[in-house]
Structure formats: C-alpha cells, structure tokens
Amino acid sequence: MxxxxxxxxxxxxxxxxxxxxxxxxxxxxxxxxxxxxxxxxxxxxxxxxxxxxxxxxxxxxxxxxxxxxxxxxxxxxxxxxxxxxxxxxxxxxxxxxxxxxxxxxYPFVTNKRLKNQTKCMLLGGWCTTVYNSEHAPEDPRFFCEQWMAYNSERALEDPSFFCKQCFRALHYNQHGNKTGNFQAFRFFDSNSVI
Incomplete structure (x- = not known):
C-alpha cells in the first residue's frame, strides 16, 4: 500500500x-x-x-x-x-x-478583524490558488476579495466582490479580453488589516 x-x-x-x-x-x-x-x-x-x-x-x-x-x-x-x-x-x-x-x-496582536471580511461572491471566499494545474491543493485556500464589479451580467449582486482568480475566470476569456459590459475596480477591505 x-x-x-x-x-x-x-x-x-x-x-x-x-x-x-x-x-x-x-x-x-x-x-x-x-x-x-x-x-x-x-x-x-x-x-x-x-x-x-x-x-x-x-x-x-x-x-x-x-x-x-x-x-x-x-x-x-x-x-x-x-x-x-x-x-x-x-x-x-x-x-x-x-x-x-x-x-x-512582544509584539502581540491586540485585534484581528478577519471575521467580517468581504468574501469572494463566487466561491464564498474558498477559492483554489492554482487553476488548471496538476498541483492544485486538495483543500482550497482562503482568499480575500481583490476586485469589485458593477453591472456584471454574471453576478447576482451589484456591486459584487471577487478574488483575483474568480474575477478573471468569470469576466475575461482565455485570451484576456473582457466579456460583458461591466465596470471593475481594485477593492481594499479595511477588515483585512491585521
């Protein structure tokens, strides 16, 4: 065995x-x-x-x-x-x-604000780190969102929040061209600050 x-x-x-x-x-x-x-x-x-x-x-x-x-x-x-x-x-x-x-x-952490982070709307914050790879981990890794999209035809909420991988997979084709008429902005969640 x-x-x-x-x-x-x-x-x-x-x-x-x-x-x-x-x-x-x-x-x-x-x-x-x-x-x-x-x-x-x-x-x-x-x-x-x-x-x-x-x-x-x-x-x-x-x-x-x-x-x-x-x-x-x-x-x-x-x-x-x-x-x-x-x-x-x-x-x-x-x-x-x-x-x-x-x-x-010392130093010691006095506050962790990670519980109320905005999560990727596609996979709820549990997104794999390696797409299309034979080395993809069995347990996907937690990712904070990095993108906010307005008027996305592929999202259920407006605005919607995505991790980097899910945002690219949902809103761009295999050649890196934008699919759909949406606006996207980098997003910083102050709750992700340790």
Missing amino acids: IVRKKLEVIDLYKSGFFYIEGCFYNDFLYSGAIDYGQVICDWSKDPAPEIGSMQISSMEDTSFLDLTLRLGQPYVNMHQGDCEYLIVFSDIRMLCPQDTQGIRE
Whole structure:
C-alpha cells in the first residue's frame, strides 16, 4: 500500500516577506524559498518610478528591535504565492509593571478583524490558488476579495466582490479580453488589516 503525503500549500509556496519602510525582509526558512523582493528592487533602480531605493534583508537575521516603524503606516506581509496582508502598528507605549515583562512576548496582536471580511461572491471566499494545474491543493485556500464589479451580467449582486482568480475566470476569456459590459475596480477591505 502506497501512502501519499497530503499536499500542503507550504509545499508549493515556501517563500514570503514583510515589506517595512523600504526593505523586503524575506523568509528563507525553507530551502527553495524565492527572493520576492529582488525583482521589485531591480525595478526601483530605474529612475522612471521615482520611488527611491529599496533594500533586501533576511527575516531570520532581523529582530523586531531592529525595525524602524511609523504608527498608522500600512506595511505588507506576503506568503504562499500571492496571499497579501496589510499590517498596521496602531499603538506604542512604555512598558509598565502590569504588562508582561518577557521580551519574547512582544509584539502581540491586540485585534484581528478577519471575521467580517468581504468574501469572494463566487466561491464564498474558498477559492483554489492554482487553476488548471496538476498541483492544485486538495483543500482550497482562503482568499480575500481583490476586485469589485458593477453591472456584471454574471453576478447576482451589484456591486459584487471577487478574488483575483474568480474575477478573471468569470469576466475575461482565455485570451484576456473582457466579456460583458461591466465596470471593475481594485477593492481594499479595511477588515483585512491585521
């Protein structure tokens, strides 16, 4: 009898990073991890974007104490191929005697607003990450919506919300041409901020 290991998302997409204050902190914990930030850093060196220089560092070599943060500034965490999260540090204060004194306890999450996220209307938020692939995971991965469509002939609600994969599959043909007369906009759900 052959026992096959269940394919996990981490088996396919081992890479990840945090982007904080102009630096990509890459996760190289797993062998085969890709430096996602290198392509963007190379692009930023072109004078046309005028966004300034960017740096690359290893997440494993960086401590939270090494970071310079701005309160209220959104930063990016990306992992598992294209799963993106915005992270916002909203408060900072001096340690007092009533607080946990162990330095390894910090930072800690004070609020997660993931329960009320707007979900993809096509598959209710459970969308596969790899379409038409022999490597598609058995359990589809949760995706936040990224697109909002108005006047879509293929949607039950107006406006309607879709993850990237479902939006493309429903509103564009195999050649990438728009099908139907609708308006679409990138959508940011503030409830997806950690």
